Amino acid sequence: MNQPEIPLLGGTANRGQVVRVGNTVRRPQRRTSPAIHALLRHLTDIGFDGAPRFIGIDSQQREVLSYIPGTAVTPPYPDWALTDEALVSVAELLRAYHQAVRTFDPTPYAWPSSPPESFTGELISHNDPNLDNVVFRAGKAVALIDFDLASPGGRLWDIACTARLWAPLRPDCYIDDGRRGRVPDRFRLFIDSYGLVDADRSRVVDAVAQNHNWCYDNVRSSAAQGHLAFSEYWTAAATERADRICQWYLENGQALRAALV
Ligand SMILES: Nc1ncnc2c1ncn2[C@@H]1O[C@H](COP(=O)(O)OP(=O)(O)OP(=O)(O)O)[C@@H](O)[C@H]1O
Numbered sequence: 001m002n003q004p005e006i007p008l009l010g011g012t013a014n015r016g017q018v019v020r021v022g023n024t025v026r027r028p029q030r031r032t033s034p035a036i037h038a039l040l041r042h043l044t045d046i047g048f049d050g051a052p053r054f055i056g057i058d059s060q061q062r063e064v065l066s067y068i069p070g071t072a073v074t075p076p077y078p079d080w081a082l083t084d085e086a087l088v089s090v091a092e093l094l095r096a097y098h099q100a101v102r103t104f105d106p107t108p109y110a111w112p113s114s115p116p117e118s119f120t121g122e123l124i125s126h127n128d129p130n131l132d133n134v135v136f137r138a139g140k141a142v143a144l145i146d147f148d149l150a151s152p153g154g155r156l157w158d159i160a161c162t163a164r165l166w167a168p169l170r171p172d173c174y175i176d177d178g179r180r181g182r183v184p185d186r187f188r189l190f191i192d193s194y195g196l197v198d199a200d201r202s203r204v205v206d207a208v209a210q211n212h213n214w215c216y217d218n219v220r221s222s223a224a225q226g227h228l229a230f231s232e233y234w235t236a237a238a239t240e241r242a243d244r245i246c247q248w249y250l251e252n253g254q255a256l257r258a259a260l261v
């Protein structure tokens with residue numbers, strides 16, 4: 001008997017095209033999917049369970065991944081996803097992923113775009129640790145999903161992106177929950193929980209600003225190419241907000257750096 005296809009909501013890039021079928025998830029493939037599948041196979045082979053398993057390709061040429069039981073963090077964001085405990089668990093999950101991917105050899109594959117050169121050469125970074133790309137169980141992050149943007153990069157790039165989105169690093173006027181007024185504290189908590197070494201602490205704020213621009217460049221170019229979900233997202237208000245946050249990084253770099261000392 002055919003099992004029903006249940007739409008999985010939360011993403012933007014593949015909006016409406018990600019479905020659950022039994023204990024599997026079906027997603028559209030990209031040109032670079034073979035690289036991502038090799039990466040997921042590596043993670044499974046070494047016993048890392050914080051990512052979906054790659055199962056195969058279905059009759060509609062969609063990738064078949066294991067469904068990870070739990071809840072991805074989608075708007076309106078639940079309080080349990082915004083706690084300090086949740087933030088610490090995301091840092092620990094990211095670190096565990098970096099540890100697991102260290103031994104993976106990416107050279108045989110064609111990858112999505114890499115981060116700027118000064119953040120590459122170390123390992124395959126996830127590159128898209130958005131809230132809706134992390135699955136939680138019992139208030140703790142247990143898995144990263146959606147490796148579509150993973151590419152040869154580095155730890156610091158993922159750390160910067162994750163801190164930016166999860167602390168979050170933005171002016172308080174753009175935070176309307178219990179994290180308001182706690183940006184420097186949560187930034188430090190995230191960085192300490194990951195265990196970022198001293199030498200990289202001085203670079204992470206610069207990485208945050210560059211990561212912000214890199215991510216919004218991706219959104220802007222997808223919208224310009226006519227991607228419906230990104231076009232709907234990339235409104236004048238979203239553009240203004242992105243610009244204001246970028247300006248905030250420039251004006252608050254010193255204070256953010258000081259939070260890590
Ligand atoms: N392997 C999985 N296990 C459990 N849930 C999943 C899995 N893959 C996807 N989901 C759910 O489906 C939602 C959308 O999936 P996904 O992130 O793959 O979509 P997307 O459109 O590619 O996202 P993005 O815009 O971040 O690129 C996720 O937020 C999550 O709720």
Ligand SMILES: [Mg+2]
Pocket residue numbers: 010011012132133146
């Ligand atoms: Mg996603």
